[in-house]
Amino acid sequence: MSYNWINAKDYTMNSFLLFDRWALQWIFSDCNVYDWFPGKDRDYKLDMAKALYRYPHVAWYVRNKAPECAAFLDEIQSITFGDWTEEEMRESEAAILQAHETFVVYAFPKVMNEVNYIRNWDEKYLYELVDLKDKLVLDVGSGTGRLAFAAAKKAKRVYASEPCDCLREYMRDKIKAEGIGNVRVLDGEVLNLPYEDDTFDVVMSGHVIGDHYEEEIAETARITKDGGWLVICDGDDEFRRSAPDPELVSRGFEWFRHESAEGGIIYNYRKQVKKYEE
Numbered sequence: 001m002s003y004n005w006i007n008a009k010d011y012t013m014n015s016f017l018l019f020d021r022w023a024l025q026w027i028f029s030d031c032n033v034y035d036w037f038p039g040k041d042r043d044y045k046l047d048m049a050k051a052l053y054r055y056p057h058v059a060w061y062v063r064n065k066a067p068e069c070a071a072f073l074d075e076i077q078s079i080t081f082g083d084w085t086e087e088e089m090r091e092s093e094a095a096i097l098q099a100h101e102t103f104v105v106y107a108f109p110k111v112m113n114e115v116n117y118i119r120n121w122d123e124k125y126l127y128e129l130v131d132l133k134d135k136l137v138l139d140v141g142s143g144t145g146r147l148a149f150a151a152a153k154k155a156k157r158v159y160a161s162e163p164c165d166c167l168r169e170y171m172r173d174k175i176k177a178e179g180i181g182n183v184r185v186l187d188g189e190v191l192n193l194p195y196e197d198d199t200f201d202v203v204m205s206g207h208v209i210g211d212h213y214e215e216e217i218a219e220t221a222r223i224t225k226d227g228g229w230l231v232i233c234d235g236d237d238e239f240r241r242s243a244p245d246p247e248l249v250s251r252g253f254e255w256f257r258h259e260s261a262e263g264g265i266i267y268n269y270r271k272q273v274k275k276y277e278e
């Protein structure tokens with residue numbers, strides 16, 4: 001299945017020219033993305049070879065932006081041209097772009113703002129989780145700033161941390177256009193956040209924690225003050241979840257449940273950080 005956030009046929013491999021190094025590292029690896037995206041019966045490397053055939057400048061960009069992808073690219077580019085038709089190559093291009101639609105939307109923030117979990121989200125779901133008044137807040141993996149800009153309406157200052165350059169620029173443009181004075185945008189990766197211990201009153205995120213629960217929670221707790229809050233506030237999609245995330249529950253997160261405007265069952269979470277338990 002695919003989220004169908006984009007119609008891949010509307011995009012080309014030139015989109016890759018907007019991707020950051022960390023995204024290219026994932027894409028040009030044995031990422032198994034076809035196991036859960038549409039190409040179940042397709043060959044990822046063959047599709048990539050066909051997709052890149054008409055875009056040698058994209059291969060050049062990847063080699064130079066992310067030199068660690070060279071071995072994977074060598075393998076792809078050693079696949080010999082098999083009299084592929086234009087139609088076949090376009091089909092492979094669409095399969096690759098659809099499989100990596102998350103990265104495609106990161107490169108086109110206005111499109112990202114219209115995806116299911118962002119477009120109809122209501123800020124009240126953040127406000128019911130945590131008191132933000134006059135607080136120093138970090139949003140990890142801000143995206144287009146769904147949580148950061150909502151928090152900024154109440155908080156003293158919000159740091160929007162985002163590893164994708166296109167999204168950082170999108171948020172900076174919005175701050176400038178709307179004269180938002182209390183949001184600062186920075187680079188940052190959830191496992192290695194560039195802040196001192198005990199810095200923030202609230203560290204929040206949406207759709208970021210989950211690949212490495214233990215390490216991600218430890219790193220976000222490290223930079224949260226004693227008595228501060230970790231908040232996980234996802235967007236409002238249409239998926240009807242039947243239970244809260246057991247990984248978060250087992251680590252002591254309280255959960256909140258609501259039915260979203262998109263028809264989904266959404267769980268949000270919070271946990272107070274206690275550093276000096278008696």
Ligand SMILES: C[S@@+](CC[C@H](N)C(=O)[O-])C[C@H]1O[C@@H](n2cnc3c(N)ncnc32)[C@H](O)[C@@H]1O
Nearest residue numbers: 140141142143146163164188189190206207208
């Ligand atoms: C699904 S989007 C969610 C965006 C936003 N938090 C929201 O809920 O509207 C995931 C975001 O996390 C960022 N991201 C991806 N890997 C990350 C990592 N390792 N550390 C921090 N952010 C990451 C992406 O660039 C993207 O903006």
